[in-house]
Amino acid sequence: MRTRDLNKQQRIKEAIVHVILTEGINGASVAKIAQAASVSPATIYIYYSNKEEMLAEVFSEYSRQSYHYLMRRMQPEMSGAELIEAIVRGIFSYTVEHEEVFSFVEQCSRCPSLSQTVRESDCCRDVFNLIHRYQELGILRRYSDPSLYAVLFTPVKFLAQNRRTMQYDINVQLDELVTMMQNLLLV
């Protein structure tokens, strides 16, 4: 008996992300994904029981990825200002380096049925644990988690997503946003 071909499963996962990037979540049919993965449509149903579950599973996996990426860039000896800068720039460079995955996750998180399957707050727990430590040390202001999330994460994602159509220099914007966040959050 052959074992599940992990290589094949990986190819399917990448195909999902790729097809959604190029065709949008609407145009991402099982047939297209199968073709992009050089696999039969029926094969996909060996790994996932239906399309919904397939997207949910891959969405869930990739949702965590950006926060792992972020955590790898954190160092314990960072100052408050450095922490904030690392978070903002980290999110931004993640979107640049993993454009396909980022776009995939964004699209999924706007899709009502899918976004319910992933608790965003679970994904970024580690990052918030870190922030809480800085708050307890009196370095960061003690704003609540949702407010913090809203202010620290959504604006930079917005800039990242619109960086192509903006007439301003994105690096200048990013510098400005870092300064704003430091002004806002440092004690």
Added chain:
Amino acid sequence: MRTRDLNKQQRIKEAIVHVILTEGINGASVAKIAQAASVSPATIYIYYSNKEEMLAEVFSEYSRQSYHYLMRRMQPEMSGAELIEAIVRGIFSYTVEHEEVFSFVEQCSRCPSLSQTVRESDCCRDVFNLIHRYQELGILRRYSDPSLYAVLFTPVKFLAQNRRTMQYDINVQLDELVTMMQNLLLV
């Protein structure tokens, strides 16, 4: 000659918003919209030449609506702090009062093909003109427009969208966000 039934046109527009809210932009087929409007699918093609254009047109119309709503709540004699509070609370109460329309616009603006048809910056021109006046008077800090948009609009929209699944009291969150924005933006 039979005249266009304006009531019918309005019903179609509401059906579009409603179906997209309940089924997501994926599941919003012309047939479902027609049924929700108690109209034949063919009738929809009297008012719009195809589905893409239909969504684009309704999306464009409703995109402006929230900013008109916002402008109606502004008064010339407001202080800087009042202005910021009015904007943040205005966006929030718009989302509550026009929940379906807000959700519809959010979904459309995440859909690549649709978001290109509406220039967000056109819609909020009036609001930004007002902000610019306060900047020139030295009341608000002179941050660039995209940064301002990112920080002033996206976080409150995020809170509004997630207000149901949050375990915190949304009103407390909102108070906090207003304070944050005032700290950040007032000179």
Added chain:
Amino acid sequence: MRTRDLNKQQRIKEAIVHVILTEGINGASVAKIAQAASVSPATIYIYYSNKEEMLAEVFSEYSRQSYHYLMRRMQPEMSGAELIEAIVRGIFSYTVEHEEVFSFVEQCSRCPSLSQTVRESDCCRDVFNLIHRYQELGILRRYSDPSLYAVLFTPVKFLAQNRRTMQYDINVQLDELVTMMQNLLLV
């Protein structure tokens, strides 16, 4: 009370022919015909009770036209050879001069439901009466009408229809066909 607008009816008739030429009999919808005639679809149903009847009526009318055209080119004092030449060249030049109408008639006559509505033999009665006279005078061979029709009319129509895609010089072909017909039919 207004009378039926003959001008309008004529415009409809021309639109039918034109649309069928450009779109084929498949693509010729009532809506397109109405638009080409600058008329409402509903107006067409004032003049014809349905699409089938509309096509049948116009088809019938134009079916006769080519034989009237032919008869106008006949002169009583023509020799047998001249008669044959006049018929062959007459059919050909009709297809060139009335390309739209010819193509319309050809398309309709291949459509089973339509071709039953017009008796070809009725249309060309005059031409055959003429031929019969020449037969009685011992100038033309006494072949039967269907054979004559088959041999005298279908080959030249075939050449006319394919004159664009043929690599031969159509005028040479036509000369040849005239000679063939004269050899074949003259006593």
Added chain:
Amino acid sequence: MRTRDLNKQQRIKEAIVHVILTEGINGASVAKIAQAASVSPATIYIYYSNKEEMLAEVFSEYSRQSYHYLMRRMQPEMSGAELIEAIVRGIFSYTVEHEEVFSFVEQCSRCPSLSQTVRESDCCRDVFNLIHRYQELGILRRYSDPSLYAVLFTPVKFLAQNRRTMQYDINVQLDELVTMMQNLLLV
């Protein structure tokens, strides 16, 4: 893996011919063809990538068939008169024996978009090669190919197609036509 059901493919092909015969090329919808073949409409798209290609492929296949039929009835030792008789009677009996296919091919060849996909001259190459040999032997007159095609093939097809509505005895007609062709083409 399920293998392609050749029987199914054949059924589809026959259904195409049959539906076009009964409903005309206008009325031959994919749904009707699928139903006639006792197959889902989707199945048809496994075998053909779209309707246009489906018709073109089947049309092309059957276009050749009548000339193969014709060639099988030719013998090398035939006299010129026998050759002409064999061609005329061969075409006729093909239309009788394969009435549906003949009618299908005729309808397709009148449809502008389809007729462009098949070069008639390719299909009857073998027959013309044979004719050319008789021409070189001085047995048949040296008329050009298009004239020959027009005179030898179109009249008999016309008679075949109208044999039901004619008030004359078709066999007498056919005898007459054979004689005409022999008079015309033999040296």
Added chain:
DNA sequence: AATGAATGAGTATTCATTCAT
């Protein structure tokens, strides 16, 4: 495990025709 074939239900859109003015 893997697959191409097969399909019922669905997709956006157009059709010939009728309605209400």
Added chain:
DNA sequence: TATGAATGAATACTCATTCAT
């Protein structure tokens, strides 16, 4: 007479999923 609005039924085609090998 004339019309644009309205529509049920049809159009070609695609979908997620299952079947048979």
